[in-house]
Amino acid sequence: MASDKVKSRREFIRSGMRLSLALSLGGVAGLAASEMTGDGHVWQIDPFLCTQCGRCATDCVLSPSAVKCVHAYDLCGYCDLCGGYFKAGYNELSTAGENQLCPTAAIERKFIEEPYFEYHIIEDLCIGCAKCVKGCSSFGNGSFHLQIMHHLCVNCNECAIARVCPSRAISRVKASQAYNVKGSFTKES
Amino acid sequence: MKKLIYILLSLYLLMPAVLYGQQRFPKPEFDSGYEQPDVIAPEPRAMGLEYFDVLVLLGVLSLASWLALKKRSRQGILWLSIFTLVYFGFYREGCICSVGSIQNLVLSFADPAYVISATVLLLFLLPLIFALFFGRTFCAAGCPLGVIQDLVIIQPVSLPFWLRKTLGLIPYIYLALAVLYAATGTDFIICRYDPFVGIYRMDAPYTMIVLGVAFLLMGMFVGRPYCRFFCPYGVLLKWMSKFSRWHLTITPAHCIQCKLCTTSCPFDAIDYPSEEKAIAGSRAGAKKFVVYAVLVPVWVLAGAFVGMKSHTMLSRSNQDVYLAELLIKHPEVKSDPDNLDVQTFLSSGRTMETLVEDARIVRKKFYTGSIIAGAFIGLVIAMTLLNQVIYRRRTDYQPNPGDCYSCGRCMDYCPVEKPKK
Numbered sequence: 001m002a003s004d005k006v007k008s009r010r011e012f013i014r015s016g017m018r019l020s021l022a023l024s025l026g027g028v029a030g031l032a033a034s035e036m037t038g039d040g041h042v043w044q045i046d047p048f049l050c051t052q053c054g055r056c057a058t059d060c061v062l063s064p065s066a067v068k069c070v071h072a073y074d075l076c077g078y079c080d081l082c083g084g085y086f087k088a089g090y091n092e093l094s095t096a097g098e099n100q101l102c103p104t105a106a107i108e109r110k111f112i113e114e115p116y117f118e119y120h121i122i123e124d125l126c127i128g129c130a131k132c133v134k135g136c137s138s139f140g141n142g143s144f145h146l147q148i149m150h151h152l153c154v155n156c157n158e159c160a161i162a163r164v165c166p167s168r169a170i171s172r173v174k175a176s177q178a179y180n181v182k183g184s185f186t187k188e189s
Numbered sequence: 190m191k192k193l194i195y196i197l198l199s200l201y202l203l204m205p206a207v208l209y210g211q212q213r214f215p216k217p218e219f220d221s222g223y224e225q226p227d228v229i230a231p232e233p234r235a236m237g238l239e240y241f242d243v244l245v246l247l248g249v250l251s252l253a254s255w256l257a258l259k260k261r262s263r264q265g266i267l268w269l270s271i272f273t274l275v276y277f278g279f280y281r282e283g284c285i286c287s288v289g290s291i292q293n294l295v296l297s298f299a300d301p302a303y304v305i306s307a308t309v310l311l312l313f314l315l316p317l318i319f320a321l322f323f324g325r326t327f328c329a330a331g332c333p334l335g336v337i338q339d340l341v342i343i344q345p346v347s348l349p350f351w352l353r354k355t356l357g358l359i360p361y362i363y364l365a366l367a368v369l370y371a372a373t374g375t376d377f378i379i380c381r382y383d384p385f386v387g388i389y390r391m392d393a394p395y396t397m398i399v400l401g402v403a404f405l406l407m408g409m410f411v412g413r414p415y416c417r418f419f420c421p422y423g424v425l426l427k428w429m430s431k432f433s434r435w436h437l438t439i440t441p442a443h444c445i446q447c448k449l450c451t452t453s454c455p456f457d458a459i460d461y462p463s464e465e466k467a468i469a470g471s472r473a474g475a476k477k478f479v480v481y482a483v484l485v486p487v488w489v490l491a492g493a494f495v496g497m498k499s500h501t502m503l504s505r506s507n508q509d510v511y512l513a514e515l516l517i518k519h520p521e522v523k524s525d526p527d528n529l530d531v532q533t534f535l536s537s538g539r540t541m542e543t544l545v546e547d548a549r550i551v552r553k554k555f556y557t558g559s560i561i562a563g564a565f566i567g568l569v570i571a572m573t574l575l576n577q578v579i580y581r582r583r584t585d586y587q588p589n590p591g592d593c594y595s596c597g598r599c600m601d602y603c604p605v606e607k608p609k610k
Contacts, residue, residue, distance in 0.1 A: 006582075017432040018321060025317055025429075032294055032310050040306050042233045051536070053529050062392055073225045077214025113221040123229065141212050150233035154282050154390060157289045158377035166533035172303075179230040 040175035043159040047145035047182050049169035052130035052137070056146055059161045060128070066152035067128035067161065069106075069121050072182040075143035078116035083139025084132035085109055085119055101135050103127070123149070143182065150178050239308045242281060246315055246331060249273060253330040254323040256597070257437045261607070263597040266329050270336035277333040283386035287312045287327070288334060288422040289379050291364070292371035299372040316422075320429035324436040328416060328426065328594040334385050335416050338408040339596060345412040345455030353457060354573060356418040361569040364421035365562035366503075373554045375507040379421055412455030416594065431591040439599045441607040444585035451586065453602040458592040463583045477578040481571070488571035489564050496563020497556070504555035513548035516541065 045056075045067065056067035080093055085107055090099040095109050106125035110118045121144075128146060136144040148170075162170035173180070249269060256265040277286070285293070290313040297305045316327035328335045348356075363379075370376045380386075384401040387393025393401075407414045416423055430436070439450050439459070451459060504510045512530055515522060522531050534544070588599065 014432050018434060021321060021429055021432060025314065025321070028294070029310065029314055032297060032305065032313075033307075035297055035301065035304050036307055036310060037304050038236075038307055040233070040236045040239055040308070041304075051533050053533060055529070061387070061390070061394065061397075070228055070230070072228060074216065075212065076216060077212070078217050079214055112223050113219060116217050116219065118223075118226075120226065141214055147230070149229075149231060151231035153233070155233070155284055157284045157286075157293065157380045160381075160394075163376065163381075166530045167537060175233050175236060178233045181228050181230060 037174075041172040042148070042150055042155055042175050042178050043153065043162060043170055044148050044173045044178060044180055045146050046169045046171065046180055047142075047147070049167050050130070050133070050146055051167040051169070052134040052146075053166055054129055054131075055164050055166070056161050057127045057129040059164050061156060061160050062152065062154065064126075065128040065161075066149055066154070067146050068123050068126045068149045068152075069128065069130070069132055069144050070147045070179075070181060071119060071121050072143045072145065073118075074183045075141045076119065077141050077143075078112065078118060079140060080115045080117055082109070082117065082119055082136070084136030084144045087135075101131050103129060103131065107132060119144075145182055147179055147181065236306075239306070242277075243308050243311045243315070245276060246287075246312065249331045250315060250319045250327060253326040253595070254319060257326055257329060257595045258323055258435055261441060261597070261600050263601050266595075266597045269330040270339060273330055273333055274336045274340065277331075278337065278385075278389040281333075282390045283333065283383070284380070285309060285312065286333060287316050288332070288420060289377065289383070291422060291425070292367055292377045292379055295368050295371040296374060300374055303374075317425055317429050320426045320433060322434045324433045324590060324593060324595045325423075325426050325430045326437075326595045328423070329596045332416075333389065334383070334420070335413065335594065337385050337388070338405065338413045338415060339594075341405050341408050342412050342455050343409045346410050347457055348411065353417075354577075358566075358570060358573065359418050360421055360424045362566055363419055364424045365565050367421050369503065369555070369558045369562045370506065372558055373504075373507065373551055375504075375551070384415060413594070417456060417592075427591045430593070433590055436590050437588060437593065437595045437597065437600070439586055439588060440603045440605045441600075442605050444587075445605060446586070447604060448586070449604060450599045450602040453599040454588075454593075455598065456592065456594060458589045458594070459599060460583055460587050460589045462585055463581065474578050474580050478575070481575045481578055485568070485571040485575065488567040488574075490567070492567020492570070493560045493564040496559035496561070496566075499563075500552070500555045500559035503559055504552045507548070507551045507555075509544060509548045510551050510555075513545050516544070 057065050060066055085101060086093065086099050087101040092099065097105060100107070104125045104127055106122045106127075108120040108122055110120060112118050130146055133142075133144045133146055136142055159170055162168075249272070253266060253269055256262050256269065277283075285308075290309050293303075293305050293309050294313055296303045316331060319326055329339075330336065367377075367379045370378050382400070384397070384404045387397035388401045388405075404415050411417075446462070451461070453459075505514065508530075512534060516531065516534075522528050523535060526532065588595075
């Protein structure tokens with residue numbers, strides 16, 4: 001009889017606690033649901049904030065980094081003397097290795113017509129060091145710029161590069177607009 | 190909010206015009222019929238797949254609960270945990286998981302600009318809801334961090350009670366710090382020091398791999414070291430599971446006190462029947478109880494005091510606070526060309542005043558946050574002590590509902606047969 005009483009009292013406390021825990025969970029859920037979106041989020045670089053510090057190449061959890069250089073062809077001047085392709089003190093304007101700025105020779109230079117050349121990034125070779133971006137932004141139009149490539153990015157809950165980015169150029173963007181490619185929206189005109 | 194988006198959008202649309210105006214080398218007009226290649230921009234993982242993951246988790250949780258409580262099959266739970274290892278671990282490669290989602294939730298409360306998706310909220314809630322009804326079946330077979338440790342257990346040793354209880358305080362401290370760092374928008378420390386995600390990705394910084402391998406090596410002898418002594422999400426699951434509606438039982442019918450199950454649990458999560466001696470001494474326990482109960486506010490205040498004292502140190506993890514302090518204390522770094530953070534700040538056009546102001550705001554948040562976190566840790570210590578003198582009458586060998594991971598190992602040790610209907 002007495003033990004029955006103890007048991008029912010214990011059960012009463014337990015169910016009371018359970019109810020309050022359930023209510024607090026519901027409260028948290030309700031609060032969170034009020035500022036929720038159906039869209040997912042991914043990390044992306046704002047090319048206008050990026051200062052080409054080089055940490056994208058070294059701080060990504062992946063090796064090589066999921067950050068790659070993209071080429072916004074719309075902005076490119078197709079220069080013979082490309083600031084993103086040739087390093088300072090180049091010998092001649094040729095594809096010889098000693099003239100190239102890119103440490104992994106990830107930029108392909110293709111002749112189009114006199115005096116224009118197309119520059120193409122070989123993504124598998126690019127390590128996201130931003131050397132070409134720096135060169136292109138300093139001497140050219142800035143058509144080279146870094147972007148996080150989403151077929152490589154594992155979408156860490158907190159981006160390891162964003163944590164150390166000195167210019168805070170990396171932020172979460174909506175998954176439906178996953179890229180900030182410079183000038184892409186003018187393509188139609 | 191919507192207005193702001195429109196303004197930003199229109200600014201964004203205007204940008205190319207500005208850029209085109211500034212272009213040093215205008216794009217040439219080609220005569221040779223050159224066709225410009227497209228910019229390569231591969232799509233991210235589809236949102237549908239994220240919802241599918243939640244569905245898979247729901248399935249795993251339901252199945253694990255059924256296997257643990259109804260089917261009573263250790264074998265089934267083992268296979269399910271291997272599935273989790275493969276799917277949530279090696280296929281999905283970690284992020285985002287229920288354990289880390291605490292921080293997303295906290296940050297979304299603290300920072301209105303930070304929104305979370307429905308999948309994140311569901312990942313956070315589902316295991317807790319299941320724990321409230323069926324115990325920690327998530328830990329048994331749904332958590333990629335847990336199952337990898339569960340699978341490497343070969344020779345578990347039983348840890349002494351005092352060590353278990355002391356180390357068991359770490360998760361509370363970890364949780365308090367994780368919430369503090371997330372709420373101040375400083376860092377996601379749970380994700381940063383996640384030991385196993387590197388193993389799942391087969392690619393990680395050196396320190397992460399060392400940490401992960403160390404945990405797995407330790408886990409061969411100390412069952413689930415991360416789950417028991419670090420996991421901050423485990424704290425929440427423990428609270429839920431303690432009051433769960435149903436829970437895994439060792440015996441399918443009635444305990445016959447055979448003691449066969451006592452050595453079966455690698456996590457020391459089986460409670461023994463209360464001893465006669467303890468019953469006799471329960472009067473003395475009442476006195477101790479009063480003393481410890483009086484000490485509760487003392488612990489809380491002490492915790493809050495320690496938190497208040499350490500807020501300066503804690504806040505240094507914040508980028509703004511760190512930079513502001515560095516620039517004030519060591520102005521000579523301004524001429525150091527190798528200090529990227531300082532050089533970027535100097536060329537960014539952000540003034541020293543705004544930086545210091547931002548840092549001050551963050552530090553203020555840390556001040557309140559650290560006091561709350563400290564008080565919480567103090568309360569946890571006080572309650573742990575108090576729990577030691579509370580006497581509970583137990584007649585059977587039972588899994589501790591808070592600590593039990595519902596892995597089901599003990600069930601195979603019970604010689605009692607399932608009663609036939």
